[in-house]
Amino acid sequence: MKKSACILLLVLLSHFLLAQPAHQVKNLKITILSTMLAQKGMGEWGFAALVEADSVKILFDAGSHEKTVLENSKLLNIDLSQVPRFVISHNHWDHTIGWMPLRNEISRTNRQALSVTHVGKGIFDTRLTETGGDETKMRQDSALYVQSGGKIITHASFAEISPGIYVTGPVARKYPEKNYDQRWQKKDAAGKTVADIVPEDMSLIILTAKGLVLLSGCGHSGIINTITQARDHLQQETVYAAIGGFHLLQNSDEQIRWTADELKKAGIRYFMGAHCTGIEPVYQIREWAGLKRGESVVGSVGATFDLVKGFTPGALAR
Ligand SMILES: [Zn+2]
Numbered sequence: 001m002k003k004s005a006c007i008l009l010l011v012l013l014s015h016f017l018l019a020q021p022a023h024q025v026k027n028l029k030i031t032i033l034s035t036m037l038a039q040k041g042m043g044e045w046g047f048a049a050l051v052e053a054d055s056v057k058i059l060f061d062a063g064s065h066e067k068t069v070l071e072n073s074k075l076l077n078i079d080l081s082q083v084p085r086f087v088i089s090h091n092h093w094d095h096t097i098g099w100m101p102l103r104n105e106i107s108r109t110n111r112q113a114l115s116v117t118h119v120g121k122g123i124f125d126t127r128l129t130e131t132g133g134d135e136t137k138m139r140q141d142s143a144l145y146v147q148s149g150g151k152i153i154t155h156a157s158f159a160e161i162s163p164g165i166y167v168t169g170p171v172a173r174k175y176p177e178k179n180y181d182q183r184w185q186k187k188d189a190a191g192k193t194v195a196d197i198v199p200e201d202m203s204l205i206i207l208t209a210k211g212l213v214l215l216s217g218c219g220h221s222g223i224i225n226t227i228t229q230a231r232d233h234l235q236q237e238t239v240y241a242a243i244g245g246f247h248l249l250q251n252s253d254e255q256i257r258w259t260a261d262e263l264k265k266a267g268i269r270y271f272m273g274a275h276c277t278g279i280e281p282v283y284q285i286r287e288w289a290g291l292k293r294g295e296s297v298v299g300s301v302g303a304t305f306d307l308v309k310g311f312t313p314g315a316l317a318r
Pocket residue numbers: 090092218220
């Protein structure tokens with residue numbers, strides 16, 4: 001073949017490869033395993049949810065008591081021994097207390113269960129307690145996790161962890177959403193005390209034909225900052241569903257109005273505010289984003305989101 005024809009072929013091939021559309025998840029079910037509201041099982045100040053996306057299973061966050069996710073899973077007939085991975089959204093105790101106990105308990109049945117954990121860069125940084133002491137529990141747990149045969153994958157940026165399933169990595173704080181306590185402090189790499197904006201806070205993003213589905217732990221990065229990061233990386237403008245904790249409980253009406261307006265612009269169809277979202281913000285978002293009853297609900301233990309059926313919120317939240 002002539003050199004020019006060869007180059008043309010290579011150019012065409014690279015165009016073809018670049019034009020390959022991103023993989024879209026076809027079947028998706030998300031089940032809430034830890035949050036405050038519970039009709040069946042135990043409620044707690046915490047968060048965890050099981051993601052079943054095509055053949056992939058991920059446990060997102062681990063609850064705030066050692067046994068909550070374990071017991072609620074049994075009650076809901078969910079077999080965690082078939083779940084190979086965790087995604088842990090951020091360092092806070094209400095998402096991480098169950099991490100090592102779950103790994104220890106479930107790996108007795110299957111060594112490979114919950115043996116990989118995805119986290120955002122900064123999660124193991126030293127935090128300061130209210131009395132000024134060093135908080136290093138996550139770092140201690142990470143050593144135990146590795147000792148147990150577990151593998152930790154730390155993400156410094158947006159990454160695809162399975163076809164069509166992404167972690168945002170630490171989220172750029174483009175908009176002034178400050179959905180965290182501004183008194184929190186941490187130590188930087190040089191050991192100096194600095195404000196703790198929870199830099200590692202990351203969410204899970206699932207790409208579907210209907211748009212993006214966002215699963216958030218506490219939403220400290222801000223829901224709009226988080227979807228902005230996902231949209232920038234995925235060339236998908238529509239946010240079909242947002243589920244999880246969004247830490248809107250201390251926001252003013254104006255801030256929630258802005259959030260609802262941005263979600264409406266993004267084409268949101270389903271909103272489930274669990275954990276630290278706050279109850280009233282769920283209804284404000286329902287009204288201001290133009291959603292109906294059943295489309296914007298308070299998350300409860302056992303509540304599900306299905307790509308085809310939408311929410312099954314449970315009788316109490318319906
Ligand atoms: Zn938190």
